[in-house]
Amino acid sequence: MNRGLEMSLRAQESIPLEMDLGCAPGEIVALIGPSGSGKTTLLRALAGLYTDVEGQISCQGRVWLDSQQRICLKPEQRRVGMVFQQYALFPHLTALQNLTLTMSHLPRQAREAAALAWLERVNLSGLHNRLSTQLSGGQRQRVALARALASKPDLLLLDEPFSAVDQVTRFRLRRELALLRKQIDIPILLVTHDLDEALQLADRICVIHHGQQLQCADPVHLMLHPASPDVARLLGLxxxxxxxxxxxxxxxxxxxxxxxxxxxxxxxxxxxxxxxxxxxAPPQSILLQRPDRPVPGDSENPIAGHITELVIMGPHASVRVLPTHAPELPLSFFIPLHYVERQQLHEGMPVSLSLKAHSLHVF
Incomplete structure (x- = not known):
């Protein structure tokens, strides 16, 4: 029975860590937090590359770590697939050779066909004989992903896998991973600094700070109901x-x-x-209107104020409003640019805000 990943880890020496987390087969759990929060340390502990930890790790029904029972499997015994930010491909090998090198679980005569099939699944058909140095950044990351999956791992770890490519390529790789995950039935942990990436790909997001697991929830719940002000700030709210x-x-x-x-x-x-x-008051809880153009029904928790900042940022505008009753407590949010133009909004203009009660949250 495929039981996914279960862990309960603690480390108190050079790098603090305290995690209790599970990841079901086929599920993507994103780990987010500031630099130095323990995300990569956790991945290294799961892969067996960092052993100064106590607790338990089990994956697919096998015990990888049990400090009380003195069980600690070596990295090569854990069957972990890893995709790194900088690809970590062998530059002197072709794309095909990079894959077949990880296929010791297959008979030698079956490896090339299996590797070609994986390259096809990541949209690299016809590029199997190219050296990694002859591939683009996006193509190299596809090879790295195919190589990690070709080894038939029980767990896939992604350490900021798309941060080294341009924005257009990053979007394509995210989409391809979202499609590919439907074909693989293993737990996937994704480390990222990009909240949008976590919101797009993850079934659950785990917020980590100073090695502590602060909250783990599905993206919608997390953004609407952060567990604490610290979690909200780490999410950029x-x-x-x-x-x-x-x-x-x-x-x-x-x-x-x-x-x-x-x-x-x-x-x-x-x-x-x-x-x-x-x-x-999350951005989606705030409605803005001109006092001389009221919208019927949009008067929930009315707040009078005036615009002190209006900055055009692509298709949206960043707006800051100072409430009349408390000008030292500004409210910041985004509104569509077309609304700014239609309502002829500008700095200094008096406005009325409505705070939707169902979108507000008390910690």
């Missing part, structure tokens, strides 16, 4: 404020935000009453 709980109603928490009432559609117990809490 803005509009994190403090407030006092002034009321707890049925499925609603009422906040006193600098003297202004804000209702949040979220359950809360009576013990919250009077407590100081942190809350967030």
């Amino acid at each position: 803005q509009n994190i404020f403090n407030a006092r709980v002034s009321g707890v109603e049925q499925d609603t928490i009422v906040l006193d935000w600098a003297g202004h009432r804000v209702s949040v559609a979220q359950q809360g117990g009576p013990s919250l009453l009077g407590e100081q809490v942190s809350w967030i």
